[in-house]
Amino acid sequence: MEPNDFSSEDKEILNWDINDIKLPQNVKKTDRFREWPDSYTKHIYSSEDKSAQRHLSSWAMRNTNNHNSRILKKSCLGVVVCSRDCSAKGGRKIHLRPAICDKARQKQQRKRCPNCDAPLKLVPCRGHGGFPVTNFWRHEGRYIFFQSKGEHDHPKPETKSEAEARRTVRKVHTASSSISLNLKRNPETKSLPGETQSQGSLPLTWPFQESVQLPSSYSGHLMANAPQQNSLNDCLSFSKSYGPGGSTDLPDLTSTLDPTKLHEKRKLSGSRLYSSGDLLHPSTSGVYSDPSDLQTWNRNAALGRNPLNDSCYPNYAFPVTSWPYNFSSSQNSSEQFYQQIPLEPSAAKASCHSLWPNPGSNLYEDKVHVDFNSYVQPPAYPSPQEDSFLFPYPSHPHQQYPLPGKIGKWDVDEDVTYMGFDYYNNEMLLNFYPLR
DNA sequence: ACCTGCGGGGTTA
């Protein structure tokens, strides 16, 4: 649509700025929640949207004080990578989600690469004129306004739920292995001083062991089968809740947030919002101030990525060689993907991904946007969250790393690639590596 | 333990 085709009303809706005194309230259509907002984009969400209420993003965004209680500002923390830039089997790269909490992040950076044991490195985001990409949130009336400044100049980290899931499972594993060890020992034997369950010392192959050791209290809602029933059935059960039929929202992690909370604070002032600073800055393209980052970037860009290979396959035999879902793009590599899933465990040391296609179910029916049908298209491949913390190298015909500043984005048009994912199932489709 | 939002305050241009 050409700009001239817009009515003045439309223009108002399109031209708002998060810093405006008044924001449009005659919004005809709210946006679907964007999990990976990038570039200089704006979105208007419904105030009912749980993900928007929580100001969620799959980028690791931390709160930034802009001294403006009416506009929440968050800046991107980048991504945690292996300092040796190692590749796991299958060419996957280590792309961890930086901890939001400063202390937790420092602690995280003291950990080692789960793949090669090299130190981890935080790649800062410099996508906004050399500074981190910033996101702004403002609740106004029935809508939640979102504005993004800058274009992420780094790979996507694992998602929030993936990172949370990894932590959760690590805890469970620690607990269960502790119990297990105690049972193996004389039950009355106390732990030796200094004896710890070092996460870092666990073999990389432990994820599967962990998955079968999950206490039933934990895994019961995750798997239809008993935890001890391994491999095929578990793996298939992982995939049950995912697929192109899902909504595009982030998982509804909780339902307790009071959406009016922010309004209560914000109704204090009715006049012009004082400037939130960099909102007024001219747009700038991504800047690489660190040549090594650019090098890494270029390498990644040249190698591309394959969202299919990013998908989860647990660290054990995966017998599925085809998928019942009939993807719209039958000639694309999704078909190939399912036929190439390695059958031997050694090839499957990879992140467990949250987005297996789901032929039937739609766990998000209650959340489906009113104009859902106008947005959802059958995905060309099963994994929109192609950027788990392990990254694939093989290039994908549909998606490659664009260089910053290009029109290309980290993800393909979200309208196409979005798929819903279920938080709890996501927990089972996690990256089991014991980090953080 | 960690996430999130808030707000005080420091630094720099």
Place this chain on the structure above:
DNA sequence: TAACCCCGCAGGT
């Protein structure tokens, strides 16, 4: 003044 940042606190999960 405006942009960035760090830090600590409180409430929540």
